[in-house]
């Protein structure tokens with residue numbers, strides 16, 4: 094459970110608890126489940142009856158330390174929450190999500206990236222003082238194909254947030270973001286699947302989406318090709334949303 098991450102679009106990962114259950118075909122090769130089978134962080138089970146195990150107090154202290162580091166350097170750090178769970182899981186450990194939002198309020202120096210596959214739960218699980226969104230929180234949903242995008246973005250688009258994003262990873266089919274809702278995410282992360290059972294992402298899907306993002310002025314971040322094959326030079330675009338750039342200035 095490293096804190097400094099190899100995930101290219103963030104700086105740190107924080108897991109308030111570990112454990113989850115699959116909600117769609119984009120969970121088929123869930124990295125967290127595979128790693129949990131090996132390390133047995135929550136006892137080795139996964140799915141509806143698996144425990145969601147709160148992480149150690151020492152883990153919860155990490156973001157406070159990162160915030161201090163960010164304050165000292167004057168450079169904001171991005172924190173991805175959560176890589177081994179889902180923040181808006183309705184089986185989260187008692188009190189853990191409230192504690193998470195407390196922590197987020199205490200660390201304005203960090204840009205928190207909350208990514209979920211359960212957008213239907215977001216509104217009812219946000220804190221009472223959310224209003225137009227905390228200045229240091231980006232909300233994102235995973236959408237690996239058009240069906241998931243239409244379903245999940247149609248919910249996220251109506252929730253106030255300082256930045257809203259789509260993780261198109263694993264990319265399981267072509268995706269167009271225009272023409273459906275007339276309102277676009279601030280940021281798209283694009284990535285093929287990794288691992289021995291990776292499903293293939295046609296490179297053309299990534300090129301087409303990058304071009305569409307350019308047309309719509311949406312930030313595009315090309316994370317990886319299938320099985321981490323080299324990214325072609327003409328696809329290696331790594332932008333962050335404008336709000337992020339303003340926060341970082």
Ligand code: SF4
Pocket residue numbers: 113114115116119120123124125126176177178179210
């Ligand atoms: S939502 Fe994420 S963590 Fe949960 S099972 Fe699916 S891929 Fe794994």
